[in-house]
Amino acid sequence: MNETDAPGGAALRARAEIDLAAVRANVRTLRQRAPGTALMAVVKADGYGHGAAPCARAAVEAGATWLGTATPQEALALRAPGSGVPAGVRIMCWLWTPGGPWREAIEADLDVSLGGRWALDEVTRAARLAGRPARVQLKADTGLGRGGCQPGDDWTELVAAALRAEAEGLLRVTGLWSHFACADEPGHPSIAAQLTRFREMVAYAEAQGVRPEVRHIANSPATLTLPESHFDLVRPGIAMYGISPSPEIGTSADFGLRPAMTLSASLALVKHVPGGHGVSYGHHYVTPGATTLGLVPLGYADGVPRHASSAGPVLVEGKWRTVAGRVAMDQFVVDLGGDEPEPGAEAVLFGPGERGEPTAEDWAQAAGTIAYEIVTRIGARVPRVYVNEGSGR
Ligand SMILES: *Cc1c(COP(=O)(O)O)cnc(C)c1O
DSSP, X not given: OOGGGOTTSSOOSEEXXXXXXXXXXXXXXXXXXXTTSEEEEEOXXXXXXXXXXXXXXXXXXXXXXXEEESSHHXXXXXXXXXXXXXXXXXXXXXXXXXXXXXXXXXXXXXEEEEOSHHHHHHHHHHHHHHTSOEEEEEEBOSSSOSSSBOTTHHHHHHHHHHHHHHHTTSXXXXXXXXXXXXXXXXXXXHHHHHHHHHHHHHHHHHHXXXXXXXXXXXXHHHHHHOGGGOTTEEOOSGGGGTOOSOTTTOOTGGGTOOOOEXXXXXXXXXXXXXXXXXXXXXXXXXOSSSEEEEEEOOOGGGTOOGGGTTTOEEEETTEEEEBOSOOOSSOEEEEOTTOOOOTTOEEEEESSSTTSOOOHHHHHHHHTSOHHHHHHTOOTTSOEEEESOSSOO
């Protein structure tokens, strides 16, 4: 770590400030949306770029009793002593490939998702070796067409095999679950179809003798807009970081959510250039007249999307500026229109929007993507600076 990137130092090249009070408030707001239901805070992909362990701790402080990750490695990291996640918190992970690590997951008391027979065979073998039962959740594909077990014979067989293994003491079926395809499009016919199929698949498993602790299907948009999908537990991800799952269903503010991440950088240079001057690779921007340019020391290696070239908004000294020309690997330029901020002046790419800065949603629109991708791709070279740590508001 070099001098300028020293966390807590006065001069950071760039920083992603994470407001943990916002994460806690968002989790409380989501719990109010789903009263009487457990909340699994989804902290996969390093907490959508916000930092998995600090966000997991904040979510637990605000009442989350479960944590969810994609990979087993992400889940195991949350069980490591340094994570600060209390031991009693349930942790589930769902993206498994042959080879495990099943035994480590069993020994770490993780809930593992099984979406097919191969996974059940591997986890039971690991449970024999570990000498203790695995906690497994059976994943139903109710229509997403991605992971999980198809309805019909596949489900019948998986349920039967799980019950046999449960009778042998090799596992305990702790959950039945699924995932939506179009929960961010209220009224989409697939929503009702998936709910019907989920109820059928759950009813079948329960009729065969499965006694799950939790049944769940709701991601952020379903948590926010579909109370009939809440069952025993909701699994919000993007909303706990304060971002609306889709601008079509409402803004963060509409849902009482506050974006937790503010991405900013210190201008590395401010200089005068004449009109007609090409800017950045390919000269896709040419200064319309004499002006000043500011150099922002963040690029696509830091997760600033190259697709936002000539489009991404940045707040500098109270004014919105636009990326001038291409985003490069480590830097991009903004046309400051003759203004002369000092080198080191703050350039805010996005934040909650409360100081007039753009939001991750603005960047998503500029880059033709979704805000999930904007925050999740912020790179490891950008230090995360945590504010409002601790359990106060
Ligand atoms: C990512 C994910 C979630 C959270 O989705 P959001 O839309 O971010 O709320 C929930 N469940 C599963 C299985 C996921 O992969």
